[in-house]
Every structure is written in structure tokens, then in C-alpha cells.
Amino acid sequence: MLDRLYLPMLALAAVAAVALAMAWPQGLGDRSPAPFGSVPLQRTPAMQAAMKREAEAAQRHVAQARDQVRALQSQALAPSE
Numbered sequence: 001m002l003d004r005l006y007l008p009m010l011a012l013a014a015v016a017a018v019a020l021a022m023a024w025p026q027g028l029g030d031r032s033p034a035p036f037g038s039v040p041l042q043r044t045p046a047m048q049a050a051m052k053r054e055a056e057a058a059q060r061h062v063a064q065a066r067d068q069v070r071a072l073q074s075q076a077l078a079p080s081e
Contacts, residue, residue, distance in 0.1 A: 041047055
């Protein structure tokens with residue numbers, strides 16, 4: 001008797017969970033289907049510019065660290081007297 005009610009309710013809950021996951025919440029990735037979605041946060045012009053600035057700063061930091069390592073290595077190989 002319990003299975004007659006439990007299994008259809010479980011199937012209905014599973015279908016409802018899948019339908020809800022398709023529509024909401026959106027997250028930061030791609031846009032949700034038409035009536036539910038909005039422009040994802042990472043695709044806004046302000047966020048794109050911020051991400052670009054952050055990537056450029058990280059590249060500058062890496063280049064600076066490499067230059068410092070090269071300078072230290074050159075000092076270790078040929079110390080000034």
C-alpha cells in the first residue's frame with residue numbers, strides 16, 4: 001500500500017527537481033532558458049573589464065618574479081667583487 005503512494009510521489013519529486021534545476025538558480029555560467037535567465041555576472045562589461053585587469057596584473061606579477069629570479073641567479077653565478 002505504501003509503495004503505491006511513495007513511488008509516484010518520488011518520481012514526481014524527481015521530475016520537479018530536474019525542472020527546477022533547469023530554470024533556477026542560474027549561477028555564474030551560461031544563461032538559463034529564456035523566461036528565467038538574466039545576463040550572467042561574468043559576462044557583464046564591468047566584470048569583463050575587471051577580469052581583464054586582474055589577468056594583466058597577474059601576468060605583470062609573474063614577469064616581475066621571473067626577472068627577480070634571473071637577477072638572483074646571475075648574482076649567484078657571477079658575484080660582483
